[in-house]
Amino acid sequence: MTGVGLIGTGFMGKCHALAWNSVRTVFGDVAKVRLVHLGEANADLARQRASELGFDRASGDWRAVVADPEVDVISLTTPNQFHPEMAIAILEAGKHLWCEKPMAPTLAEAEAMAAAARKSGKTAVLGYNYIQSPAIRHIRQLLDEKIIGEVNHLRVEMDEDFMADPEAPFFWKHEAKSGYGALDDFAVHPLSLISALFGCVGSVMCDMAKPYPDRQVAGGGRRAVETYDIASSLIHLQNGVSGTLLVNRSAWGRKGRIQVQIFGSKGSIVFDQERFNEIQLYVTSDRATEQGYRTILAAPVHEPYGKFIPAPGHGLGFNDLKTIECRELLARIAGQPARVIDFDEGLEIERTVHAMARSFAEQKWVKVR
Amino acid sequence: MTGVGLIGTGFMGKCHALAWNSVRTVFGDVAKVRLVHLGEANADLARQRASELGFDRASGDWRAVVADPEVDVISLTTPNQFHPEMAIAILEAGKHLWCEKPMAPTLAEAEAMAAAARKSGKTAVLGYNYIQSPAIRHIRQLLDEKIIGEVNHLRVEMDEDFMADPEAPFFWKHEAKSGYGALDDFAVHPLSLISALFGCVGSVMCDMAKPYPDRQVAGGGRRAVETYDIASSLIHLQNGVSGTLLVNRSAWGRKGRIQVQIFGSKGSIVFDQERFNEIQLYVTSDRATEQGYRTILAAPVHEPYGKFIPAPGHGLGFNDLKTIECRELLARIAGQPARVIDFDEGLEIERTVHAMARSFAEQKWVKVR
Amino acid sequence: MTGVGLIGTGFMGKCHALAWNSVRTVFGDVAKVRLVHLGEANADLARQRASELGFDRASGDWRAVVADPEVDVISLTTPNQFHPEMAIAILEAGKHLWCEKPMAPTLAEAEAMAAAARKSGKTAVLGYNYIQSPAIRHIRQLLDEKIIGEVNHLRVEMDEDFMADPEAPFFWKHEAKSGYGALDDFAVHPLSLISALFGCVGSVMCDMAKPYPDRQVAGGGRRAVETYDIASSLIHLQNGVSGTLLVNRSAWGRKGRIQVQIFGSKGSIVFDQERFNEIQLYVTSDRATEQGYRTILAAPVHEPYGKFIPAPGHGLGFNDLKTIECRELLARIAGQPARVIDFDEGLEIERTVHAMARSFAEQKWVKVR
Amino acid sequence: MTGVGLIGTGFMGKCHALAWNSVRTVFGDVAKVRLVHLGEANADLARQRASELGFDRASGDWRAVVADPEVDVISLTTPNQFHPEMAIAILEAGKHLWCEKPMAPTLAEAEAMAAAARKSGKTAVLGYNYIQSPAIRHIRQLLDEKIIGEVNHLRVEMDEDFMADPEAPFFWKHEAKSGYGALDDFAVHPLSLISALFGCVGSVMCDMAKPYPDRQVAGGGRRAVETYDIASSLIHLQNGVSGTLLVNRSAWGRKGRIQVQIFGSKGSIVFDQERFNEIQLYVTSDRATEQGYRTILAAPVHEPYGKFIPAPGHGLGFNDLKTIECRELLARIAGQPARVIDFDEGLEIERTVHAMARSFAEQKWVKVR
Incomplete structure (x- = not known):
């Protein structure tokens, strides 16, 4: 118990x-x-x-x-x-x-x-639930099996629109003391995926932007926005792979988008959290006339989908990812193998965020360590 | 309690x-x-x-x-x-x-x-969970509001592939005593959506087919398949709307597809259960140069999505639909308004299935009542 | 010359x-x-x-x-x-x-x-240009090679919306002397695809509907519409394959949709004319964990795409299909092998349309021959 | 004549x-x-x-x-x-x-x-045909009309896979004298779109990468690759808008992808050249419960689509874009208004490419002028 x-x-x-x-x-x-x-x-x-x-x-x-x-x-x-x-x-x-x-x-x-x-x-574990989806787990397996060969490039985007309305008033997320903006609010999620799939980020070159420089305040007048809703980074992973990490919390129309594009020597993988029960996979082992991105629907063959539903293609929900995370946490507590992001791994993610902020401040490439 | x-x-x-x-x-x-x-x-x-x-x-x-x-x-x-x-x-x-x-x-x-x-x-309620998704509820609201005008035509398909493998051996679902085949196994689901969105079916004209006439049996030899994995029906709703209802449980590649196409005098709606957090809506009230199907992601503005997740576009899962159904059951038990398919409404659905089977046997249009 | x-x-x-x-x-x-x-x-x-x-x-x-x-x-x-x-x-x-x-x-x-x-x-050839796309030609090749095994079921839909507006006035296409309606106006196109891919239709059971029973006339007043904008048919091909053929020229949002779904014993193919540079293919020869519909983009490996563009995925246009048809016509005139629908094959298509109309009139299955 | x-x-x-x-x-x-x-x-x-x-x-x-x-x-x-x-x-x-x-x-x-x-x-005009599609022209009109409000961010990607195969031998595009690599080979295309839609780029910060550092040569042995198949740039437009421009000619699965994401204060637009007859548009003027990206199919209402085909949604092809460009060239020659990229505008595009290369060499932000 x-x-x-x-x-x-x-x-x-x-x-x-x-x-x-x-x-x-x-x-x-x-x-x-x-x-x-x-x-x-x-x-x-x-x-x-x-x-x-x-x-x-x-x-x-x-x-x-x-x-x-x-x-x-x-x-x-x-x-x-x-x-x-x-x-x-x-x-x-x-x-x-x-x-x-x-x-x-x-x-x-x-x-x-x-x-x-x-x-x-x-056991001290962080709630990075997006790494827990059967799709992300399966992508990790595809990478381990070299199904797309050696990975050579990576693009990750995370976008939502909850701060996209220029008429919305100034609130605490616009204050500098809340953090950098999209960088700490959002970028940690795609960084958790990068960490789970590829390991650590080595160096970063970051740009940030404010879509709306000031906003109305409740009592009248306007106040300068202190945080950045947009952050775009060039990145180099420690394993030498190059890529980009782009986040935007003022992106009208995007609700929970985390798009991952992974390019390898024998194929590529595309994933989008807004349809996280699907994986797009392109492999060169298909006959030339039939090569194309295939849309793989999450199914009992993708662990641990079958624990929730014995039928393929019926779809897990966002909350189910937390249940998987909870199970992994309990496995870690019990001393069993577990897919979690613990405090040490989480610290690397935060170190990367702070390196990005420094890169923007100094307008140059910054090493994470 | x-x-x-x-x-x-x-x-x-x-x-x-x-x-x-x-x-x-x-x-x-x-x-x-x-x-x-x-x-x-x-x-x-x-x-x-x-x-x-x-x-x-x-x-x-x-x-x-x-x-x-x-x-x-x-x-x-x-x-x-x-x-x-x-x-x-x-x-x-x-x-x-x-x-x-x-x-x-x-x-x-x-x-x-x-x-x-x-x-x-x-209270006696049937487990037709597909009617419970925020998307289907919202489609019902769009219809009630006449957002797409008067509906004049309807197409519904339900397809999976769990019986698509011709090498799979004969099993109980191939015996006539298990039922007609896809008709009772599958068609009840799209019929529940039709019932929830439009009301009763008036008359039907059904065709059925066996993709594989016989199958191997465990001990050797082959046995004739007695049920029909495919059923295709022309239908007339009681309200006069015409349409089609097509089901196939041997449809390779389809996992949980229930596609609904609704055509009205001012627009149309397309829905697919494989992406049940999305609605496709086309309306003629958009400017001519910008008309197109819009993909609406389920969000807190679509009841009861927000009870599960306060952020839009994050996605409910299949099991969540049962939780909604459970809540509706409890509301019905408590004498409150509830969206459920009770035994009387369920009986209409089954009456329609049996009418379809009779139509196929007699090769003619059959009235449900 | x-x-x-x-x-x-x-x-x-x-x-x-x-x-x-x-x-x-x-x-x-x-x-x-x-x-x-x-x-x-x-x-x-x-x-x-x-x-x-x-x-x-x-x-x-x-x-x-x-x-x-x-x-x-x-x-x-x-x-x-x-x-x-x-x-x-x-x-x-x-x-x-x-x-x-x-x-x-x-x-x-x-x-x-x-x-x-x-x-x-x-040489007498009909202008059924949709059969000429590299995608349809390649689908024919996939079928010939049994890439999806033996075909057992077929669904075809053709929808546009140029007659969807109930406020548009009565015009000549609403008069009975213009034909049956969507049946001869539209159904010949999907029938040309069926003919090119599978051969002749054997028997049909057709339903037709009028979304708008009457329309305004220029001088005032309203006139009863005599043709049917919607036709839905159950069909049996001569080779025994069952299917459906559904057409609607009042389908808001559809512009040039001809969706073809082909189900076989080892896979399935989905095609839509609105994206006719793409084929959706599902095959069971893929590993179970990576099965999914792949989106194949038309490319030089798909004849005769390369005659137009040496780079894959750049896209042919509607008018290009006519150019291919023209080349096939010239090949036929020159006594070379050619993919065309000549007057004899075209006659079979029209025979099928008339059989559908008779089926609707008599409310029963009708043999095409 | x-x-x-x-x-x-x-x-x-x-x-x-x-x-x-x-x-x-x-x-x-x-x-x-x-x-x-x-x-x-x-x-x-x-x-x-x-x-x-x-x-x-x-x-x-x-x-x-x-x-x-x-x-x-x-x-x-x-x-x-x-x-x-x-x-x-x-x-x-x-x-x-x-x-x-x-x-x-x-x-x-x-x-x-x-x-x-x-x-x-x-008249001296460059062959930047992608700017000629009805979709891109309509996007320009949407921007001019402020349908998505004030643009504040931009992402452009261009990817193909014709250099993705690591087994392909060394050829002239791998030599430094052929240019920088993807930067001059590819980036000019998205830059032409940026130029046509938004004007000039102000400053750039570029990273480049070689997916395969060496390749086999015909006579045996391997030779170091001198060009970069991947280039990723942070950019600032002269009008102050920030964004990213990412190109990759070794991106397995991409055939003619040019994805453009435009974020504004009242909506967003997404476009992909692989489906260049479509525009994705999200606008906040839609009712909250029906907001979503709409897929607009090119149609006669989008100039000059109707010159090719009077029916919507039937699709232009890649070669048609050149015909439009030819017509614009003739209009320019005749002294009429024309949408072309002339040598002065083209020079700005090339200036931007060279600035990106310099930025990579110097590892810092570079002003285009």
Whole structure:
């Protein structure tokens, strides 16, 4: 029996709760899960959310969750800025930690978190759920099998449009203290895919842009926007592969697009998170007259799709990716092989983001390490 | 607190269990759910599945689930042929019933089930989950709003390929006693969409075909296939709209395709279940130079997508549709408005299937009623 | 040197002129072409069009074109109703004939035309240009090679929207004397593809519908529409394959759609004329984890694409199909193998259309022969 | 009557000949065209090609074409390195010039050509045919009308795979003297689109890569590849818009892809040359529940599609773009408004390419001027 705590109940908090509720039913091969203790900003909200999400106990103080002896693992889904203090406390309390990304506003804080994880000996995993789809897992297998030969180039784009409206008022994501902009808000996701598929980024050359230099404020007047909704980077992976990483959170029409184009010596792979149950594969082993991108639909032959649905082409959903991640977390806790991005790997991702920001500031190529 | 029983734990049994596990976490607006009692073919299997799926009690006799006083509603996911006896027993025991489709092998049995439901005064709902997607709900709204004007023609196709391999051996779905073939196996799904979007079918003209007239049997030799993997029907809806309904369970490359094409006086709508988070809409109100099918991604503005994910374009999965269906079932039980296909509406669907089979046998148009 | 006459200069007349202008430049392997004599409804129009389209002479009387001793072959692109008289005169004058489809309003007239062709010993070819695309030719080759095994089912749809607007006034295509409606206007195209890929249709069961029963007339008031914009047929090919053929000229959003779905024992093929430089192919010889429809772009490896463009994926256009047809016509005239639909094959297509109309009238299956 | 000369009869030479043959038939509004004189490397080849392509005279010396008094305009389609000498001679002989892109191997030569054009007072136009598609023209109109508001970001990719095979032997495009690689071979095309849609590029930051560092040579052994098949640039337009321009001629599976993504304050536009009869448009003026990319098919409402085909959605081909370009050239010669890229605009494109190469060499941002 695994006792679960949850701190934070926004978008990702609910998503974690759903994963905890479903993981054993879906996979069957993990210990029973008990949703023990939920923490929120105040006791009333905590009680309400605990009732809705199925937790036994509720507290208005997150430290009560950390201290709960029946809690073995804690889902941490509070805003980014609270991660360092909470994560380190959780690890020092000897609990396993499932922390939403990104780790922390500054690299120093992220390093401290990673150090705490190492010292604790506990499992500390980040919520990079996009790496968990059967499609991405299968792409990794295709790469390992050299189905497209040696990879020589890579393009990744991530675009959404939730900040595309120039009439929307100034809000906290426009302030410099919220971070760089799309770079930390978005780029960590494609970087998690790059990390899972190819390893570390070696050097970067980044440009950033503000589509709207200022925005209206509630009380009247306008205020200069301090963050960059667009970031475009030339990148070199440590393994020598070149590529580009482009992100835009003001891209009208894009809702959850993460397009990955991988070019190899014997073929290519194209993937888009907006249709994450599909892989586009081109291979030169097909006869010349029949070469073309094939659209492969996720199916039970692509692990772990079959744990959810025994029929091909029926489609997993976004929340299912969190359930897979939850299962991998439990496998890691149990000392089994697991596909996760732990704090050390996550730290590399954040190091890359900060290198990109520095590259933009200095207008030159920057080495990640 | 709603007490749940489950009889049958195959593909759909697990799917129901996941829905029961998630429904309150997702929607928040339903009573707490307790997974009380699971029934399977024998006690050992029942215990194992109850542990995996999260039920408190397990029985090797389905009647124990029916008799359990803590059970308020029962998910019935056993094979089709067991539905009549079990469903009627469940309703007579005063439990609400969530029964997988189709209702029963014969029309007479389905009629008996519908009569039992009427007599019981309990909620009896069929598991037609495809009608529950935000896309289909939104299409219904677009039709109600006359966004594409008056509908004048309809084409529906449903295709999969799980019976497409001519080398696969003869099995029970090839026997006449399993039903007509694709007609009862598949056509009920598109008919559920037609029912939800347009109402009843009035008359039908059906053709059926066997792609492979015989198949190898395990012990050697070959046996004539008795069912039809392909069925193609001309249809007239009761409202006068003409159309076609084409199904094929030997269609290589199709995995979960249900394509719907709806033509109206001011536009058209195209939908495909293989990409059920998308709607294709063409409207003549666009300027002439910019008319074209637009691909609408499911989003929080399309109910109830936002209950699962607050961000657009991230995608629901197949299992999520069952969770929506579960919520609608609970709403119906609570006497609230609900989008479900109950036993009376389901009976119309099965009546249509049998009319199609009769049309093929008699090689002429047949009225459904 | 081939001397060319042209009678009729509408949509198809210009298309023929472009083909005659380009055929030798594209293919190189045909005799020089001289555009000799153009016929139109009156001498002034004829002269103007001859100048634009590049013909040496012009006449207001089509018989002058037929009588011209320097004319070897005549493109006949006048409305359908004029075909019988003109075509027979052309053939009797000992000229080769390239006649736009369909042949004639009635089956008897089409039969007389075919008889005249047989008697003349001249080449008489119909303008079924859709069969000429590299994609369709390659599909034929894939079928011949049994790449998708034995074909067992077929679906063809043809849809456009030029009659979809209910506010458009009554015009000649709404009169019964113009024909049945979509059946003769459209269905001949998909039937030409079926003929080129599979051979003859054996029997048919057809339904027809009028999306708008009446329309406004210029002077005020409304008039009942006499033709059917929608026709849906169940079909059996002579080779035993079953299928459907669905046409709709009131299908909002469809512009030049001819979708063909071909299901075989080892794979399937999907084609859409709106993207006629692409073929969708699914084959079971791919590894299970990588099976999926591949999108094959037309390329020099697909004859005769390379005669137009040496680079793959750059795309032929609609008018290029006519140039290919022109080259095939010249090959047939020269006694070489050629892919064309001649008057005998065209007669079978029209026989099928009339059988469909009879099936609708009698509400039963009708044998084509 | 316009007298035409042609020098060079490869891929583009044939393409020009087809355009000259068709332009009056298609457009009707240009003077008659006579194909007067064709020049090739030797007299025999010239005679053969003149016969095939429809020219009256042939010469083995290009200077004879330039000197021909009946020639008014010359299509120059020889390899890049011959352009400067020939183009300047043509202009000095007082002929109009239609020259294939790019202008010349070095910027100095391109500048000399532009100077010669200015001095001559004759029309000198480059063969950037991709700007001529109805789709690109319509995108320009959409931008002018501010349908997507103010553009703030731009991404352009151009990919093909004709150099993707690592087993293909070393050839002249791998030598440094052929140019930089994909940069001059490919990037000029997307730059022509940027020039036509947005104007000049202001500054660039470029990275280049070699997918295969060496290749086998015919006689045995391997030779180091000197050119770069991949080039990726961050760009700033002179109007302040930021973006990226990525090219790859070793991109397996891509055949003629030029993808353009344009992001504005009220919508976005996506275009891909592989489906150049389609535009993807997203606009925020659609109702929130129906927003989505619409696929607009080229149609007579998009100039000059209707000159080729009166029916929408039937599709232009690659060669048709050259016919449109030819018509624009003739309009420019006649002193009418015309959409062309003349030598001055073409010089800006080449200046940008050389700036990119310098940026890569110096590893820093470079201003184009």
